[in-house]
Amino acid sequence: xxxxxxFFGMDAAAVAQRLRHEPDAIAEAVVARMTAAGAPTEQDLxxxxxxxxxxxxxxxxxxxxxxxxxxxxxMCEDLAEKIDIPEFNLFRSLDYLEDIGVWxxxxxxxxxxxxxxxxxxxxxxGYLSRSAIERHTADEFAVLPSCNDPEAExxxxxxxxxxxxxxxxxxxxxxVLVEV
Amino acid sequence: xxxxxLLGVDxxxxxxxxxRLQDLDAERCDVEGCPLWTYRIRLIQIxxxxxxxxxxxxxxxxxxxxxxxDGYNAVLDYFRGDWWTExxxxxxxxxxPELLPIKPWLNVDAIIKDNAQHMxxxxxxxxxxxxxxxxxxxxxxxLLEKWDDVAHICSALDAxxxxxxxxxxxxxxxxxxxxxxxxxxxxxxxxxFEKLLESAKKCRQKRxxxxxxxxxxxxxxxxxxxxxxxxxxIKSFIKRKDDPSEHMxxxxxxxxxxxxxxxxxxxxxxxxxxxxxAVMTCxxxxxxxxx
Numbered sequence: 001x002x003x004x005x006x007f008f009g010m011d012a013a014a015v016a017q018r019l020r021h022e023p024d025a026i027a028e029a030v031v032a033r034m035t036a037a038g039a040p041t042e043q044d045l046x047x048x049x050x051x052x053x054x055x056x057x058x059x060x061x062x063x064x065x066x067x068x069x070x071x072x073x074x075m076c077e078d079l080a081e082k083i084d085i086p087e088f089n090l091f092r093s094l095d096y097l098e099d100i101g102v103w104x105x106x107x108x109x110x111x112x113x114x115x116x117x118x119x120x121x122x123x124x125x126g127y128l129s130r131s132a133i134e135r136h137t138a139d140e141f142a143v144l145p146s147c148n149d150p151e152a153e154x155x156x157x158x159x160x161x162x163x164x165x166x167x168x169x170x171x172x173x174x175x176v177l178v179e180v
Numbered sequence: 181x182x183x184x185x186l187l188g189v190d191x192x193x194x195x196x197x198x199x200r201l202q203d204l205d206a207e208r209c210d211v212e213g214c215p216l217w218t219y220r221i222r223l224i225q226i227x228x229x230x231x232x233x234x235x236x237x238x239x240x241x242x243x244x245x246x247x248x249x250d251g252y253n254a255v256l257d258y259f260r261g262d263w264w265t266e267x268x269x270x271x272x273x274x275x276x277p278e279l280l281p282i283k284p285w286l287n288v289d290a291i292i293k294d295n296a297q298h299m300x301x302x303x304x305x306x307x308x309x310x311x312x313x314x315x316x317x318x319x320x321x322x323l324l325e326k327w328d329d330v331a332h333i334c335s336a337l338d339a340x341x342x343x344x345x346x347x348x349x350x351x352x353x354x355x356x357x358x359x360x361x362x363x364x365x366x367x368x369x370x371x372x373f374e375k376l377l378e379s380a381k382k383c384r385q386k387r388x389x390x391x392x393x394x395x396x397x398x399x400x401x402x403x404x405x406x407x408x409x410x411x412x413x414i415k416s417f418i419k420r421k422d423d424p425s426e427h428m429x430x431x432x433x434x435x436x437x438x439x440x441x442x443x444x445x446x447x448x449x450x451x452x453x454x455x456x457x458a459v460m461t462c463x464x465x466x467x468x469x470x471x
Contacts, residue, residue: 004348009384083384084348084351084352085385086346086348086349086350086351089347089348089349090347090348150421150422151421151422153421154420154421154422154423157386157419157420158385158386158387160386161384161385161386161387161389162384162385162386164386165384165386165389166384
């Protein structure tokens with residue numbers, strides 16, 4: 001099994017506003033992005049359109065979490081800035097993520113809009129507000145213990161560098177942890 | 181102290197490098213002349229090992245200039261040669277079949293197909309691997325100060341060349357950055373490169389932002405900005421365990437940037453021994469008395 005974390009920089013308050021006021025437009029943007037990216041079936045598009053509207057409304061199904069989170073990622077590609085951090089792509093073991101040590105920090109806060117999933121099972125959505133980003137960049141993750149694996153240290157450093165850039169732009173960070 | 185010791189590189193039995201040098205020479209003989217793209221890439225990597233090993237202090241290499249020249253020629257042939265075409269492979273099959281790495285699972289038709297998939301850039305699905313050969317070519321040619329020849333290599337790339345597939349290990353903006361490096365060196369800078377540079381500058385990864393700052397200072401010939409940005413780039417390289425710039429312990433991206441800065445007339449900044457250790461210069465390789 002491999003895992004990835006997809007990161008999205010955003011003005012979370014502005015995104016929350018758009019989710020409240022533009023559900024139809026957001027759903028159509030998801031459909032347009034999926035169509036442009038590949039060849040989804042008509043059924044895929046119907047479901048994704050509905051999932052997008054459900055996310056905007058904050059109504060989730062216990063059975064469709066993976067599909068809802070997949071749709072959330074498509075929505076964020078339109079509503080936010082996708083940030084690629086190679087060290088968080090296609091890693092094999094959750095122990096590696098545990099060694100990096102940052103994921104619990106993403107679970108301390110909730111974004112100011114509803115997101116699917118839970119803290120108990122994958123996939124999961126995490127969030128760092130701009131104030132948390134400010135705090136963690138100021139102390140360079142001082143709350144975290146040292147990594148065992150030097151590559152985990154690289155991953156932590158890369159994330160810190162990106163958070164510094166988000167701090168300068170006064171943005172928040174959404175993170176989606178998925179099995180791939 | 182040797183440079184690899186200054187950098188804390190695990191050299192894995194450094195006393196064995198004399199023997200490894202013989203093995204490297206033997207491997208070079210095995211791959212040289214073989215018209216299969218993987219062998220061409222490997223030849224370039226082998227030829228890059230020589231200056232990197234010398235830089236790290238693993239082994240003394242007296243004819244490093246000749247090996248750089250050979251490296252430059254290998255890169256030029258990689259980008260500009262017709263060695264990969266079906267016509268050439270058929271010719272080699274008739275005239276010197278020993279150059280073809282025929283295996284139970286690899287016949288001549290498979291070589292032709294594999295080459296076309298990776299070298300025939302007229303095909304939209306071509307998986308052309310260009311960035312490591314390009315960077316190597318700039319290093320070989322730059323260390324020999326053959327900038328017209330480097331421009332010739334770089335002009336094989338335009339702003340439309342797609343990023344290589346890296347399974348998510350390298351961000352696209354890094355490839356965009358290297359296309360910009362090629363665009364400036366070839367003298368064929370255009371709106372396409374400008375767009376790539378904008379994309380690279382928007383990147384939030386600190387490592388790439390450090391490289392960009394040093395490269396832009398070098399290209400602009402801005403000594404003050406270079407004195408600040410270049411050490412920062414080397415520091416960010418040294419801090420990382422795994423970085424696309426690293427080859428045998430040497431910092432290739434920073435070496436490229438230094439060579440470009442030198443071409444622009446800049447001086448090598450005052451650096452600590454540790455920072456100096458990572459960057460190949462004409463002086464560190466014994467090619468000149470100045471960096």
